[in-house]
Amino acid sequence: MVIKIRKKAFITTICVVLFGIICCLTLPHLINLSSKPSNKIIAGGILHLSLHDSDELIPVMNQEDNISSERFQRPSKELPYPNPYSFKDFRKENEKPPLLTKKFENPKDLILAYYGILREASNMLGYSGGCGTIGWSGLPYPYAYELLTKAKQKEIPFDQFIDSFNGIGYTTLLKLLPAYAPPDSPNDTKYYMVEIEIITGAEANTDKGYNQGSQFAYYYGLITVEKTSDEGWKIKNIDYIPEDFLCAPMHHWFYLSDAVVQIVYGGNLKLIDKIDRTEQKDDMISIYASGNGKSYRFDFVRLTNGYDILLHEYILENGDWKETSLLTNNWEDMKLTIKNSQLHKTI
Numbered sequence: 001m002v003i004k005i006r007k008k009a010f011i012t013t014i015c016v017v018l019f020g021i022i023c024c025l026t027l028p029h030l031i032n033l034s035s036k037p038s039n040k041i042i043a044g045g046i047l048h049l050s051l052h053d054s055d056e057l058i059p060v061m062n063q064e065d066n067i068s069s070e071r072f073q074r075p076s077k078e079l080p081y082p083n084p085y086s087f088k089d090f091r092k093e094n095e096k097p098p099l100l101t102k103k104f105e106n107p108k109d110l111i112l113a114y115y116g117i118l119r120e121a122s123n124m125l126g127y128s129g130g131c132g133t134i135g136w137s138g139l140p141y142p143y144a145y146e147l148l149t150k151a152k153q154k155e156i157p158f159d160q161f162i163d164s165f166n167g168i169g170y171t172t173l174l175k176l177l178p179a180y181a182p183p184d185s186p187n188d189t190k191y192y193m194v195e196i197e198i199i200t201g202a203e204a205n206t207d208k209g210y211n212q213g214s215q216f217a218y219y220y221g222l223i224t225v226e227k228t229s230d231e232g233w234k235i236k237n238i239d240y241i242p243e244d245f246l247c248a249p250m251h252h253w254f255y256l257s258d259a260v261v262q263i264v265y266g267g268n269l270k271l272i273d274k275i276d277r278t279e280q281k282d283d284m285i286s287i288y289a290s291g292n293g294k295s296y297r298f299d300f301v302r303l304t305n306g307y308d309i310l311l312h313e314y315i316l317e318n319g320d321w322k323e324t325s326l327l328t329n330n331w332e333d334m335k336l337t338i339k340n341s342q343l344h345k346t347i
Helices: 007-034 107-118 143-147 149-154 159-163 257-268
Strands: 045-047 168-178 189-201 214-228 232-242 274-281 284-291 295-303 307-319 320-324
Touching: 007 232, 107 168, 107 189, 107 214, 143 159, 149 189, 149 232, 149 307, 159 274, 168 214, 257 274, 257 295, 257 307
Parallel strands: 045 232
Antiparallel strands: 168 189, 189 214, 214 232, 274 284, 284 295, 295 307, 307 320
């Protein structure tokens, strides 16, 4: 039997097939281009790139002689930040929302309550680590979620908030400090520097029964809090930066407070001539310097990984330290503030 195929029909069929193949290859790419990229969320906060990113190498005077010591190579034995709040202070028996009835009139109390609740939460389903239920398992998460502003809850749905804690068994607050508020900040908004320690587990390999044990990770960043008209203070934003334990101090000078003052405020901005003295109390480092007839103070906080992070700048006026902003556009990212460009770059 001989089957006759019309030329026009044959060409039409080929075109349809080719068009289908092209659609299959390009449609997923077009969908990705049209969809809005989602930010990486970790432990309830948006994850950002490292604060400092530069290949600039500058000789540094007066560096610590033991820069290769355990300061950079091992986590500290720092105790958790003193916190009067815990999950049991807020737990309701019926678990019906709203779960929280307390109205926070103090922004610091709000943040302490948030981490006090999270300290007893865990989301380890499908992850290795632990010998059973850890803390109150997922029960505290809805309580912590209610401490976010309504706008933040719309941005991060509850399920996404829960998923951001996947594999996290413990969340511990290590540091809580007021951060610099730019002059144009709203009156009802404040900023706080935080550092947290989390204990995580790798995804469990159930086929082989393989358990990789627990791992420690550290993050620091800023919490933006907002005073609402009807609910008191609420958490507006959380921005985290991961801590690296394998970079400093062999490659850069950004992590040494005295080097930052010498190079930035001395060599580049020409504001200081010398460092007068350095004072350290626990994790807070204050460097006093002078130049051109003026006196300055620069406050740094030392992270668990040994990095010194600039938080505040002061100039002495009439015997009082007045907070100021001295960094120009080329250097403003040296300071952890809400205007730092790295906090607008997500992973």
